[in-house]
Amino acid sequence: MNIALIAHDRKKKEIVDFSIAYKGVLSTHTLFATGTTGNEIAKATGLPITRYLSGPLGGDQQLGAQVAAGNMDLVLFFRDPLQAQPHEPDITALIRLCDVHNVPIATNMGTAEVLISGLKNGAFSFRKVVKSPESND
């Protein structure tokens, strides 16, 4: 599965700790991230991660494009609900695209825990069925 990892600044420690805790599971999947989040997770875990631009510079949009193209199976996005982000429209767009394409997205660590459990027990096999190729239909 292709997994996107994203965290706002005050959630970076949470996603790093989460990635360390679930390194075993994450290492069996293909990982993508926004710039700074990816750097911090890679430094802490040694996991290979394809890194896009930093969120405020377009990283959320780049990941959104992958969601729209059917290339992302799971998005773990540790959002900061207590701080306004300059790129809020990009964040909203990424979440919207996940809803459009039925891509599971966790916006906090609690949901991420549940989805990671799902990854381990085969709950993501539905992705093979719903994954649609790029299409204008």
Ligand SMILES: O=C(CO)COP(=O)(O)O
């Ligand atoms: O801003 C972000 C998500 O909206 C995350 O970007 P960084 O991982 O580059 O900090």
